[in-house]
Amino acid sequence: WICHVFATDGHGAAGKGQTHGKSKQPASPRKAPAQSSGGQAGQSHPVWGDTFNPTIGQPSAKWQALGLGNTSDSVKKLPVGSSTGLHVTSSKRSLQGSTIRVTSTIDNTASDSSSDDDEEDEQQDVRQDAGRELPADYWAIVKLIKYLKGGNQAATIIALCCLRTHDLSQEACQLALRDNGGLELLINLLETDDLKCKIGALLILREITKNTQIRRLIADLGGLTPMVPILRSKNRQLRSLAAETIANVAQFQRARRTIRRQGGIKWLVALLEVASGTVPKEEEELEVVRAGALALWSCSKSRRNKVMIRSAGAIPKLARLLKTDNESLLIPVVGTLQECASDPDHRVLIRKEGMIEDLVRHLSSENPELQKHSASAIFKCAEEEATRHLVRQYDGLKPLVKLLQELKNKQLLAAATGAIWKCTLSPENVKALRELKAVELLVGLLTGQPEEVLVNVAGALSECAKEANNRVTLRKSGGIPPLIGLLTGTNQPLLINVTHAVGACALDAENMVIIDKQDGVRLLWSLLKSPNPQVVSSAAWAICPCIEKAKDAGELVRSFVGGLELIVGLLKSEDQEVLASVCAAIANIALDEENLAVITDHGVVPLLARLTVTIHDPLRKHLAEAIARCCAWGNNRESFGTHFAVAPIVYYLGSPDPLVHRATSRALNQLSRRAENCITMHQEGVVKVRIASALRSRSYCEGFGGHDS
Numbered sequence: 001w002i003c004h005v006f007a008t009d010g011h012g013a014a015g016k017g018q019t020h021g022k023s024k025q026p027a028s029p030r031k032a033p034a035q036s037s038g039g040q041a042g043q044s045h046p047v048w049g050d051t052f053n054p055t056i057g058q059p060s061a062k063w064q065a066l067g068l069g070n071t072s073d074s075v076k077k078l079p080v081g082s083s084t085g086l087h088v089t090s091s092k093r094s095l096q097g098s099t100i101r102v103t104s105t106i107d108n109t110a111s112d113s114s115s116d117d118d119e120e121d122e123q124q125d126v127r128q129d130a131g132r133e134l135p136a137d138y139w140a141i142v143k144l145i146k147y148l149k150g151g152n153q154a155a156t157i158i159a160l161c162c163l164r165t166h167d168l169s170q171e172a173c174q175l176a177l178r179d180n181g182g183l184e185l186l187i188n189l190l191e192t193d194d195l196k197c198k199i200g201a202l203l204i205l206r207e208i209t210k211n212t213q214i215r216r217l218i219a220d221l222g223g224l225t226p227m228v229p230i231l232r233s234k235n236r237q238l239r240s241l242a243a244e245t246i247a248n249v250a251q252f253q254r255a256r257r258t259i260r261r262q263g264g265i266k267w268l269v270a271l272l273e274v275a276s277g278t279v280p281k282e283e284e285e286l287e288v289v290r291a292g293a294l295a296l297w298s299c300s301k302s303r304r305n306k307v308m309i310r311s312a313g314a315i316p317k318l319a320r321l322l323k324t325d326n327e328s329l330l331i332p333v334v335g336t337l338q339e340c341a342s343d344p345d346h347r348v349l350i351r352k353e354g355m356i357e358d359l360v361r362h363l364s365s366e367n368p369e370l371q372k373h374s375a376s377a378i379f380k381c382a383e384e385e386a387t388r389h390l391v392r393q394y395d396g397l398k399p400l401v402k403l404l405q406e407l408k409n410k411q412l413l414a415a416a417t418g419a420i421w422k423c424t425l426s427p428e429n430v431k432a433l434r435e436l437k438a439v440e441l442l443v444g445l446l447t448g449q450p451e452e453v454l455v456n457v458a459g460a461l462s463e464c465a466k467e468a469n470n471r472v473t474l475r476k477s478g479g480i481p482p483l484i485g486l487l488t489g490t491n492q493p494l495l496i497n498v499t500h501a502v503g504a505c506a507l508d509a510e511n512m513v514i515i516d517k518q519d520g521v522r523l524l525w526s527l528l529k530s531p532n533p534q535v536v537s538s539a540a541w542a543i544c545p546c547i548e549k550a551k552d553a554g555e556l557v558r559s560f561v562g563g564l565e566l567i568v569g570l571l572k573s574e575d576q577e578v579l580a581s582v583c584a585a586i587a588n589i590a591l592d593e594e595n596l597a598v599i600t601d602h603g604v605v606p607l608l609a610r611l612t613v614t615i616h617d618p619l620r621k622h623l624a625e626a627i628a629r630c631c632a633w634g635n636n637r638e639s640f641g642t643h644f645a646v647a648p649i650v651y652y653l654g655s656p657d658p659l660v661h662r663a664t665s666r667a668l669n670q671l672s673r674r675a676e677n678c679i680t681m682h683q684e685g686v687v688k689v690r691i692a693s694a695l696r697s698r699s700y701c702e703g704f705g706g707h708d709s
Contacts, residue, residue, distance in 0.1 A: 134175075137166050141176035148185045153194060160189075160200030168207040174214055177204075183217055190226040195235065202230075202241035209248035219255045228259065231267035236284045243271060243291035250298035260305055268295045269312040272321065286329060289321065293332035300339040309336075310346060319353040327367045334362065334373040341380035350377075351387050360396035363403070368412050375403065375415035382422035391423055397432050404441045410450055417445065417456035424463035430470070439470050443479035451491045458486065458497035465504035471511060480505055480514045487523040496538045499524060503542030512549040516556070521546050525560050528567060533575040540570070540581035547588040554592030564589070564598050571607035576616050583608070583622035590629035597633055605636050609643035617657050624652060624663035631670035641677045650684040 147159040166173050177183055189201035205223070209215045218224070227249075230242035246264065250256045259265065271292025274285065296314065299305045309315075314336075321333045337355065340346040350356070359381075362374040378396065381387045391397065400423070403416035420438065423429045433439070442464070445457045461479065464470040474480065483505070486498045502520055505511040515521065524546065527539035547553045557563060567589070570582045586604065590596045608630065611623055627645065631637045640646060649671070652664040668686070671677045 135172050137170065138172045138176045141166060141173055141182070142180050145177070145180045145182045145185065148182070148189075153197070156189070157194075157196050157200060160197070160204065163204055164200075168204060169210065174208050174211055177208060178214065178217060183214070183221060183223070187218070187221055187223045187226065190223075190230065195238070198230070198238060199241065202238070202245055206241055206245045206248065209245055212251075215249045215251060215255070218249055219252075219258065224249060224255060224258045224264075225262060228262040228264040228267065231264060231271065236288050239271060240284075240287045240291040243268060243288070243295045247291065247294035247298045250295065253302065256299050256302040256305055259299055260302070260308060265296075265299060265305060265308040266312045268292050268299065269309065269314045269317065272296075272314065272317040274320070286326065290329045290332060293318075293321070293329065293336055297332045297335040297339065300336050303343075306340050306343050306346065309340060310343075310349065315340075315346065315349040315353055319350075319355050319358075322355055322358040327365070327370055330362065330365075331367070331370055331373060334359070334370060334377060338373050338377035338380060341377050344383075347381050347384055347387070350381055351384065351390065356381065356387060356390040356396075357394050360391060360394040360399070363396060363399035368406070368409055371403065372409075372412040372415045375400065375412070375419045379415060379418035379422055382419060382425070385426060388423050388426040388429060391419075392426070392429050392432060397423060397429060397438075398436060401433065401436045401438045401441065404438070404445065410453065413445070413449070414452045414456060417442070417453055417460060421456045421459040421463070424460050427467075430464055430467055433464065434467070434470055434473070439464050439473045439479075440477050443474060443477040443482075446479060446482035446486070451489075451494055454486065455491070455494045455497055458483070458494060458501050462497055462501035462504050465501055465507075468508070471505055471508045474505060475508070475511050475514065480511060481518055484515065484518040484520045484523065487520065487527065492532050492535055495527065495530070495532075495535050499527065499535070499538040499542045503538075503545055506542065506545040506549055509549050512546065515546065516550060521550070521556060522560060525563050525566075528570065533573070533578050536570065536573075537575070537577040537581040540567070540578070540585045543585050544581075544588050547585070547591075553588075554595055557589055557592070557595055558598075564595060565602050568599050568602040568604050568607065571604070571611065576614075576619055579611060579614075580616070580619040580622050583611075583619065583626045587622060587626040587629050590626065590632070593633070596630065600630070600633055600636060604630060605639040606643050609640055609645035612645045612648040617655050617660055620652050620655060621657065621660045621663045624649060624660070624667040628663070628666035628670045631667075631673075637671055637674045637677065640671060641674060641680065646671055646677045646680045647684050650681055650686045653686070 141163065144159045144162050147155050168174065168177075177186075186201045186205055189197045192198065205218070209218055224246065227242050227246055230238050231246075233239050233242075246259060246268070250259055269292070271288055274289060296309060300309055318333055318337060321329060322337075324330060337350060337359075341350060356378070359374045359377050362370055363378075365371055365374070378387075378391060378400075382391060397420075400416050400420050403412060404420075406412050406416070420433070420442075424433065439461070442457050442461055445453060449457070461474065461483070465474055480502075483498055483501055486494060487502070489495060489498075502515060502524065506515055521543070524539050524542050527535055530536050530539070547557065550556050567582060567585060570578060571586075573579055573582070586599065586608075589599060608623065608627055611619065612627075614620060614623070627640060627649070631640065649664060649667055652660055655661065655664075668681065672681065
């Protein structure tokens with residue numbers, strides 16, 4: 001539309017009507033500007049380029065009576081002066097940094113409004129009568145939008161400058177732009193050839209797209225389509241503003257998909273290119289790089305965008321930028337990395353580019369946000385053992401432990417505890433953390449913290465508790481009671497980590513006494529009813545050491561009404577991890593003769609026999625152990641043969657895992673005490689092939705000689 005206006009006359013008059021407005025009457029030729037300062041209403045103005053009517057968009061008499069319709073207030077920021085001939089001087093900072101000084105003569109005497117204006121006034125009055133109290137800024141912006149619709153080039157630029165004088169973060173200002181076609185106009189300006197119009201429109205869009213509803217409307221109106229090509233502009237300010245606006249809009253999935261399909265990812269990655277070495281030195285260059293990193297940060301929340309970011313070669317560029325000390329640039333760079341680090345391929349590239357050392361260095365920054373994103377990136381990258389080794393090598397555990405004292409910043413605390421949790425997956429890191437007194441600090445975080453922090457703390461303690469010295473420290477620090485208390489929650493990841501921690505603590509007899517007093521075993525058993533297979537399996541694994549270390553395990557298990565029937569019923573599960581953990585628990589339960597009799601009555605033999613066809617080695621190991629111990633009661637050996645469990649077990653000896661060989665030898669030894677089972681074993685070649693090959697394994701022989709088999 002603006003090109004059409006420029007093609008007609010110097011003042012923006014369109015001989016064939018405006019293409020952007022929706023007037024019912026064709027536009028009339030513009031009148032010559034008045035010679036005097038006190039012209040009549042309806043005269044053309046030499047700067048605004050359209051008939052200026054101060055009554056347009058004014059509130060109704062009802063609202064004026066309430067003090068909301070003050071004409072001078074509603075147009076104060078245009079600005080408008082007294083009721084007689086007004087001399088306006090508006091000095092604003094231009095879009096290019098120079099100064100625009102506008103002097104105009106405006107008459108604000110009453111005049112007749114066009115039919116469009118009357119209709120719009122009626123719509124505004126309807127909104128007001130509906131109960132909205134709209135401030136003066138709303139009506140001032142409504143008037144400025146009219147000049148954007150029908151003004152010439154100079155009027156458009158001045159209107160954009162005047163729009164920026166308003167607080168666009170206010171809801172009323174955003175409402176005025178949304179309800180009166182302002183968003184469409186700003187988007188249309190992005191397709192003009194005028195640099196100042198583009199910059200002015202982007203400056204406004206950058207501010208208003210911080211609002212969730214506005215950014216969705218921008219995407220619905222196709223606003224991203226003209227923004228993406230601007231990323232290729234030669235003007236640095238244009239590229240920077242477009243990237244920042246895209247960063248605001250790309251907060252939801254549909255917008256990120258649009259940017260990807262428009263080819264915006266590769267152009268955003270191109271903005272990270274620095275001409276003057278590894279770190280941008282010029283202020284304008286720094287702003288372009290920072291804006292590009294911000295946009296990539298928003299876009300990287302999509303899985304497909306992460307793939308495109310990696311393919312566009314962003315990781316090496318981010319690695320160079322990571323070495324700067326400019327925090328305003330580092331925050332979006334590290335933020336992008338921590339989003340991309342959820343992808344395994346990105347984690348490998350981050351490690352190979354040597355970024356772990358820089359991430360560790362930024363943990364000691366004085367900026368909490370930079371610390372948070374650095375810790376979060378380490379949290380995700382530490383899934384790999386090589387990365388965990390690098391964190392320890394670059395002395396990253398010490399600043400992470402120090403961050404555990406930041407109790408007020410919950411997000412930073414969650415990132416730090418998450419990084420420590422993943423680092424504890426390496427035994428060497430557990431030893432280093434013990435020396436840094438990390439266990440005591442982690443125990444102190446078991447109470448009064450959000451679940452996001454508790455999940456990480458419980459995970460870290462579960463790994464630390466695998467070491468005997470840490471189990472003692474955990475008990476002396478009073479960590480077992482709060483852990484037991486967390487078993488009553490509903491957060492699934494938290495329950496999984498807490499059950500692992502309780503199970504690890506139960507390996508110590510003194511800890512088991514505390515767990516029993518706190519009713520921890522009953523709470524673990526109740527979790528077997530959870531619909532989440534991971535919670536069930538972790539609870540069953542935790543029950544195993546509890547039964548082993550309890551003083552009167554048989555009586556303890558029988559005290560749970562329906563507990564044995566519940567755990568036998570879990571053998572019908574389809575989840576391999578649940579089956580393996582339940583078989584391990586049954587193997588411990590069967591050590592008590594009375595409990596073995598009860599689970600036999602509940603049909604444990606046919607359920608175990610049904611599982612013998614599995615090829616899952618962890619399940620094979622615990623299944624064979626459970627079968628070996630269940631053979632000690634009544635006719636169970638015969639029942640296993642009847643249910644065709646003997647032949648499949650023979651083939652367990654072909655597993656490469658010596659622990660499977662060990663458990664299988666015990667099961668075959670028990671089953672061989674019945675003649676029919678021996679015949680079945682011989683027919684399956686157990687003597688000629690399987691036993692001979694297994695005996696050649698030294699580890700197998702050691703296990704073979706250490707038990708009743």
